[in-house]
Amino acid sequence: xxxxxxxxxxxxxxxxxxxxxxxxxxxxxxxxxxxxxxxxxxxxxxxxxxxxxxxxxxxxxxxxxxxxxxxxxxxxxxxxxxxxxxxxxxxxxxxxxxxxxxxxxxxxxxxxxxxxxxxxxxxxxxxxxxxxxxxxxxxxxxxxxxxxxxxxxxxxxxxxxxxxxxxxxxxxxxxxxxxxxxxxxxxxxxxxxxxxxxxxxxxxxxxxxxxxxxxxxxxxxxxxxxxxxxxxxxxxxxxxxxxxxxxxxxxxxxxxxxxxxxxxxxxxxxxxxxxxxxxxxxxxxxxxxxxxxxxxxxxxxxxxxxxxxxxxxxxxxxxxxxxxxxxxxxxxxxxxxxxxxxxxxxxxxxxxxxxxxxxx
Amino acid sequence: xxxxxxxxxxxxxxxxxxxxxxxxxxxxxxxxxxxxxxxxxxxxxxxxxxxxxxxxxxxxxxxxxxxxxxxxxxxxxxxxxxxxxxxxxxxxxxxxxxxxxxxxxxxxxxxxxxxxxxxxxxxxxxxxxxxxxxxxxxxxxxxxxxxxxxxxxxxxxxxxxxxxxxxxxxxxxxxxxxxxxxxxxxxxxxxxxxxxxxxxxxxxxxxxxxxxxxxxxxxxxxxxxxxxxxxxxxxxxxxxxxxxxxxxxxxxxxxxxxxxxxxxxxxxxxxxxxxxxxxxxxxxxxxxxxxxxxxxxxxxxxxxxxxxxxxxxxxxxxxxxxxxxxxxxxxxxxxxxxxxxxxxxxxxxxxxxxxxxxxxxxxxxxxxxxxxxxxxxxxxxxxxxxxxxxxxxxxxxxxxxxxxxxxxxxxxxxxxxxxxxxxxxxxxxxxxxxxxxxxxxxxxxxxxxxxxxxxxxxxxxxxxxxxxxxxxxxxxxxxxxxxxxxxxxxxxxxxxxxxxxxxxxxxxxxxxxxxxxxxx
Numbered sequence: 010x011x012x013x014x015x016x017x018x019x020x021x022x023x024x025x026x027x028x029x030x031x032x033x034x035x036x037x038x039x040x041x042x043x044x045x046x047x048x049x050x051x052x053x054x055x056x057x058x059x060x061x062x063x064x065x066x067x068x069x070x071x072x073x074x075x076x077x078x079x080x081x082x083x084x085x086x087x088x089x090x091x092x093x094x095x096x097x098x099x100x101x102x103x104x105x106x107x108x109x110x111x112x113x114x115x116x117x118x119x120x121x122x123x124x125x126x127x128x129x130x131x132x133x134x135x136x137x138x139x140x141x142x143x144x145x146x147x148x149x150x151x152x153x154x155x156x157x158x159x160x161x162x163x164x165x166x167x168x169x170x171x172x173x174x175x176x177x178x179x180x181x182x183x184x185x186x187x188x189x190x191x192x193x194x195x196x197x198x199x200x201x202x203x204x205x206x207x208x209x210x211x212x213x214x215x216x217x218x219x220x221x222x223x224x225x226x227x228x229x230x231x232x233x234x235x236x237x238x239x240x241x242x243x244x245x246x247x248x249x250x251x252x253x254x255x256x257x258x259x260x261x262x263x264x265x266x267x268x269x270x271x272x273x274x275x276x277x278x279x280x281x282x283x284x285x286x287x288x289x290x291x292x293x294x295x296x297x298x299x300x301x302x303x304x305x306x307x308x309x310x311x312x313x314x315x316x317x318x319x320x321x322x323x324x325x326x327x328x329x330x331x332x333x334x335x336x337x338x339x340x341x342x343x344x345x346x347x348x349x350x351x352x353x354x355x356x357x358x359x360x361x362x363x364x365x366x367x368x369x
Numbered sequence: 370x371x372x373x374x375x376x377x378x379x380x381x382x383x384x385x386x387x388x389x390x391x392x393x394x395x396x397x398x399x400x401x402x403x404x405x406x407x408x409x410x411x412x413x414x415x416x417x418x419x420x421x422x423x424x425x426x427x428x429x430x431x432x433x434x435x436x437x438x439x440x441x442x443x444x445x446x447x448x449x450x451x452x453x454x455x456x457x458x459x460x461x462x463x464x465x466x467x468x469x470x471x472x473x474x475x476x477x478x479x480x481x482x483x484x485x486x487x488x489x490x491x492x493x494x495x496x497x498x499x500x501x502x503x504x505x506x507x508x509x510x511x512x513x514x515x516x517x518x519x520x521x522x523x524x525x526x527x528x529x530x531x532x533x534x535x536x537x538x539x540x541x542x543x544x545x546x547x548x549x550x551x552x553x554x555x556x557x558x559x560x561x562x563x564x565x566x567x568x569x570x571x572x573x574x575x576x577x578x579x580x581x582x583x584x585x586x587x588x589x590x591x592x593x594x595x596x597x598x599x600x601x602x603x604x605x606x607x608x609x610x611x612x613x614x615x616x617x618x619x620x621x622x623x624x625x626x627x628x629x630x631x632x633x634x635x636x637x638x639x640x641x642x643x644x645x646x647x648x649x650x651x652x653x654x655x656x657x658x659x660x661x662x663x664x665x666x667x668x669x670x671x672x673x674x675x676x677x678x679x680x681x682x683x684x685x686x687x688x689x690x691x692x693x694x695x696x697x698x699x700x701x702x703x704x705x706x707x708x709x710x711x712x713x714x715x716x717x718x719x720x721x722x723x724x725x726x727x728x729x730x731x732x733x734x735x736x737x738x739x740x741x742x743x744x745x746x747x748x749x750x751x752x753x754x755x756x757x758x759x760x761x762x763x764x765x766x767x768x769x770x771x772x773x774x775x776x777x778x779x780x781x782x783x784x785x786x787x788x789x790x791x792x793x794x795x796x797x798x799x800x801x802x803x804x805x806x807x808x809x810x811x812x813x814x815x816x817x818x819x820x821x822x823x824x825x826x827x828x829x830x831x832x833x834x835x836x837x838x839x840x841x842x843x844x845x846x847x848x849x850x851x852x853x854x855x856x857x858x859x860x861x862x863x864x865x866x867x868x869x870x871x872x873x874x875x876x877x878x879x880x881x882x883x884x885x886x887x888x889x
Contacts, residue, residue, distance in 0.1 A: 158748070330772045331579045331880075342582040343865070347876030354839050364772075 010040040016088050020107040021075045021210045022063045026222070028054045029106050043067055079211055084109055084183050097121070101229040101255045105208035108226075109183050112204035116174045121151035122291060123231035123252070125224070125245040126160025126238045127270045132361050133328070134238035134270060135163045137262055141235060142167020142175070144288030151176055151203075153230050155223065156191055160237045160245075169197045176230065179207040180223040181215035224248035225255075232295070233258030235285065239273030246273055249282075258294070260285045312357065315340070315348055320357055320367065328364035379466035379473060382480035382509060383459035384500045385444075385451050388667060388707075388714030389628050391503025393480075395445040396456065398463035403439040409460070411444030414452040414666075424461045427485040431536045436468040450711050452666055455494040458483035458513065461536055462543075475543045479531070480504050483515040489536040493517030495634035498627055501525045511551075513539055520641035521631060523554045524624070554641055569610045572788030580607055583769045583881060585792050588614045589799035590815035590860030593722040593764055595685070597883070598771035604725040607771075608681045611723060612648045614793040615679070616800045622677045625717060629669050629676055647678035653687035657695040662716055667707040672699045673716040685724040686756045697760050724765065729753055754884075766816060766853045768883040799863040815860045818852075827855045833872045840876075846885040854878045 010018070016039070019029060031053035036042050042049075042064060050061050063071075079086070086109045087094050095117040098104050110117070122145050126138060138160045142152050146168035154161040156177040168175035175198050181187055183205060195205060208226065209219060224247050228234045234252040236259070239245040252259050261282035264271025278284045285291055309317040322337050323329055329337075335345055349365065352358045359368045381396040407421055428435045442460055444451045459481040466476045482500055484492040497518040504512055505528045512530055514522045519532035529551040533539045541547040571581055580596065587594045588611065596604045618626070627643045630636050636643075651660065651671045662670030671680060682688060699705045699718040707714045729750040803814055806826065812818065818826065829837070837854070840846070846854075855870075857878040862870045 332576050332772075335578050336576070342578045343861070343877060344873075346579075346582070346880045347873040350840060350876040350879045351836075354836065354843050356843075 010043065012039050012090075013088050015040045015042070016106050017076075017086060018072050019064075020208075021072060023057070023060050023210065024055065026103065026105065026208070075211065078184075079109075082111075082184050082211070084111055084211060085114070086110065087114070093118070095230055097231065098226065098229045101225065101251075103225065104229065105226060107208055108206055109208070109211070110204050110206045111183055112199040113202045114204060116151050116176060116202060116204050117206070117230065119151045119174065120149070121153045121176065121231045123153040123227045123234040123248070123257075124160065124164040125154060125227060125234060125236055125248045126164075127240060127243055127245065127273075128157055128159040129270065130159035130163070130238045131268065131270055134160060134262075134264070136361060136366075138163035138237045139167040139170070141237070141288050141291075143171045143173075145291065146173020146175065147171040148288065148292055149173075150292075153178065153227050155180070155220070155227055156188065156195070156205075158188055162188075162191060162194065164237075165191075165194055165198060168203075169194065169201060172201055174201065175203045177203075177205045178223050178226045178230070179205060179215070180209065180219035181207065182209050182211040182213040183207050184211045185213070185215055187215045220244055221247045225251040228252035228255055228257050231257060233260055233291070235260040235262065235291065236274050236277060236282070237262050238264060238270040239277075240270055241272045241276065243273045246277075249277060258283065260291060260294075262286065309357075312352075315344075316352060316357070319345070319348055319352065323358055323365050324367050327366040328361055329366075330364050334365065379463050379476070381459045381463045381466065381476060382504070383456060383482060384480065384503045385449070385453060386496050386499055386503070386632065387449070387712065388716060389499050389632060390714075391499055392446075392449065393504060393507045393509070394451065394456075394459075396459040396463045397443040397445055398460075398467040399441045399443070400436055400464075400467045401439040401441070405437045405439065407440045409442045409444070411442075411447045412450045413444060413456075414450060416454050417444070417451050417456050420454070420457045420460050423457050423485050423487060424464065426487040427457070427489040427536050428461055428464065430487065431489040431540065433465060433470055433536075433540065434468065436464065438468075440464060440467075453494065453496065454484040454492075455482045455496075455500070457485035458491065458515075458536070458539070461485060462539070465540065471540065471543045475545075479511045479513050480509045481513045481539075482518075483513070483533075485536060491515040491533055491535055491539075493638050495636075496632045497521045498524060498624075498631040501528060501530070502628075504528070517638040519552050520554055520639055521627070521636060523552055524627065524642045569613050570789045571610050571613065571792055572786070574603060574607060574610065574786070576786070577603060577607065577771060578786050580769055580771050581787050581792065583767050584611055584614065585787075585795060585864065586857060586860050586881075587611070587721065587723075587767055588616075588792075588796045589864055590766075590803070590856065591721050591813075592766040592816045592857060592860065594724070594767040594769065595762070595765045595884070596723070596725040596769055596771060597728050598725070599727060599773050602771040602773045604771060605683055608650070608679075608683070608723050608725060609648065610789065611681075612646050612679050613789045614796050615646050615721075616793075616797050618644060618646060618677065626677055629673050629716065633669050633674065635674070647675050648681065649675040649678070650681040650683060653682070653684050653689075655688070655692060657689070657692045660692050661695045661699060662705045663707055667709060667714040667716075669716045670705065670718075672696060672718040672720060673705060675720040676717050678720060680720045680722050682722065682724045685726040686753065690756075693761055700761075700764055722765065728770065762884070763849065766857055767881045768885075769881060770883050795864055798866070799860065802863045815856050815863070818856050818859070823852060823855055827859050827870060829855070829858075829870050829875060830872075833870070833875050836872060837875055837879075840879050844879065844882070844885065846882055850882050850885050854882060857881055 032042055033039060035053050047061055050064060055061060086107055089104050089106055093114055142164040146152050152164050152168040152175040154164040156179060165175050165177060228248050228251045234248060234257055236245050236249060249259050259282040261274045261277040261284060263278055263284050264274055309320045318338055319334060322334055335342055356368050358365050379398045383394045383396055384391050385394050409418060409421060425435055442463060462476055462481050465471045466473055484494050486492050493515045497514060498521050501512055501522045502525055505525055510528055512528060514530055514532050516532040516534045519530060522530045531549055532552050542549050598604050623642050623644055626647060630643060649671050660671050662673055703719040705716045705718050730753050807813055858870050858874040861874040861877050
């Protein structure tokens with residue numbers, strides 16, 4: 010059996026990365042594993058009877074139906090020896106042997122920035138992640154993240170918003186409908202030329218213990234990783250560990266010292282991560298001047314006097330509640346509310362949980 | 370002469386209630402020779418059956434004779450169920466008349482209502498107001514009632530009320546020893562209310578001008594409202610002040626409310642017409658029956674007790690789903706119909722709904738001003754918000770989010786906001802406009818607008834229509850919200866004194882559809 014096929018087959022029956030490494034060292038030619046004994050397998054760390062019997066019995070039928078299944082779902086794969094295998098990923102200490110992918114594999118070789126963060130992100134954090142995703146993608150960076158609830162989803166959404174490229178790395182099989190509410194997001198990113206990848210075989214459930222493993226791929230594919238919000242014990246910090254191991258840059262968005270979801274990010278900055286507040290900081294770090302979008306500085310000259318007054322007030326205190334705008338500007342409530350609606354329609358401001366902020 | 374000439378059957382007038390509707394009852398008493406017996410017929414329920422013993426003791430203890438005869442009391446008509454403790458007095462008078470301790474022609478002048486205690490004193494009863502109204506409507510103009518019920522009974526016009534403290538007093542007057550004196554409510558009688566403390570004022574609420582404005586709108590157009598906010602934001606405090614800006618009750622409205630409270634036994638002894646709109650705030654563990662009404666003898670539920678007033682459901686999401694479901698029909702029909710074997714009882718239920726809830730399970734979602742941040746996962750938040758969905762939410766026109774008040778606001782650095790007096794003034798004006806506008810039509814308030822009425826009363830010009838469409842797209846609202854926005858805009862225009870809805874009014878109305886936006 011060819012090495013490429015063999016790798017796929019072993020992965021499909023559930024041989025994990027560590028076991029695969031052992032097998033690769035143990036047998037001079039990987040396909041020799043077909044002739045291996047149970048003892049050999051045990052020596053390589055394969056203790057599961059199920060996997061052992063699969064290997065011993067050389068059950069090719071199920072492998073064939075596995076490949077058929079893959080084709081049906083539009084899932085392709087590459088091994089770490091493939092010419093298309095992403096260069097960045099090849100250079101990490103422990104590159105995955107197999108990378109399943111859906112979508113356009115070319116984006117895997119483009120310049121990418123990873124973004125991770127808390128699942129229980131605050132609305133502010135999500136907003137920032139969205140902005141970052143959008144602006145990075147707009148400036149030709151591929152946005153890499155994990156498609157999880159919270160920061161990850163917003164990062165992908167932002168990239169999709171500016172019709173850019175984004176890669177989702179999953180901690181489960183590519184066939185799994187997880188997270189369920191991101192089904193459309195997945196479709197969208199694929200249609201724009203992005204990709205969804207995983208080193209886990211088709212049919213693998215999204216178990217918690219898979220996520221650290223997949224995090225190394227997020228940082229592995231990127232030039233640098235941005236942490237938007239993270240608690241002190243967040244899984245995102247594991248991604249940071251991998252990034253450091255892989256010699257990648259680590260960026261962190263500072264947050265309120267009273268916010269628990271910023272404890273991790275603030276800590277990272279203390280430890281030496283690069284503090285950033287927007288995509289421009291990242292772009293400049295890599296020596297890339299941002300393409301100016303017309304007016305960078307926020308001016309309100311095109312607005313009416315009342316509108317300007319309100320916008321300036323929001324800019325100063327954002328995020329700000331309607332009542333506070335009323336107190337600060339002294340505009341009567343029944344006059345203030347209509348103007349707020351107009352400003353929203355004009356996209357000058359937006360409402361985030363009943364508080365207003367300037368639309369960037 | 371034969372026995373038939375000696376007319377020992379007396380016929381005393383009283384009444385019975387079925388819900389808020391009453392029926393005149395003739396209490397017939399027959400004394401026959403034979404072994405002493407004492408029976409009540411005519412479908413008396415347990416309370417009425419027990420009257421027997423109370424009546425006997427009361428008569429004896431009033432130093433009157435209890436006849437040792439075969440006594441049969443019939444409550445006519447016989448096919449309806451009789452309930453209530455107020456038959457004691459008419460039964461007693463019936464026996465006294467039949468045994469000729471009172472002359473018929475004296476007794477037949479009046480109708481009688483009242484419960485007797487064993488020593489003969491007259492005890493106040495519930496439901497006096499609708500009972501008296503029933504008798505008055507049947508042409509009975511003189512009614513004897515317990516002393517405690519005098520102020521409630523005297524509300525009714527065209528009727529003479531004679532409050533008495535005991536059976537003795539009644540008898541003394543009937544036999545002519547004491548003159549009858551009809552009772553009228555003293556002009557300085559302070560018409561009290563229940564449930565609403567008139568010392569509450571919106572001026573006491575610091576900041577929160579946005580909610581105050583929303584409440585102004587809700588009060589003016591009778592719109593239902595949902596308040597979303599973290600614990601400590603003052604949702605309950607605001608809700609309690611809402612009734613203070615509602616327009617004064619008309620006489621008819623006050624009468625209807627007093628009837629309901631009378632029947633529920635919620636009027637304090639000695640109290641008269643209820644003058645302030647009710648405010649009901651049931652705990653979220655309330656049962657469907659308590660909420661909507663029911664019981665073996667159907668009693669009004671919270672929705673009826675808040676008739677012409679406010680029903681406040683605090684912690685809306687904690688309420689039993691099935692209990693809330695049951696509210697749908699009354700909100701649609703503005704009344705509650707309860708069926709029993711004997712017939713159907715209808716209680717009116719035209720109330721304004723105020724509901725409050727937290728923005729997420731832990732209560733602090735999105736409240737970036739406070740030191741506590743939300744600890745809920747997006748899924749938890751989504752699930753929580755989805756509880757607030759469906760038909761009940763569909764009836765709520767205004768959504769407003771409040772945030773916790775900051776300390777500097779509490780310490781008085783801010784200027785004083787609007788108070789009850791100014792807000793009520795505006796509400797009254799807007800209400801008057803509506804009364805005039807909808808005269809002759811089926812509806813009274815803007816919140817009741819439906820279907821083709823929108824075309825008639827809520828026209829907007831092209832540019833406003835265009836802005837509305839833009840806003841809908843930007844804020845991701847659905848078609849359902851369209852009419853709600855128009856209704857609210859109509860009320861805002863009324864508050865503003867405008868006959869036609871202007872763009873400003875629509876723009877403001879859009880700020881009250883928070884739940885339609887897809888935040889979560």
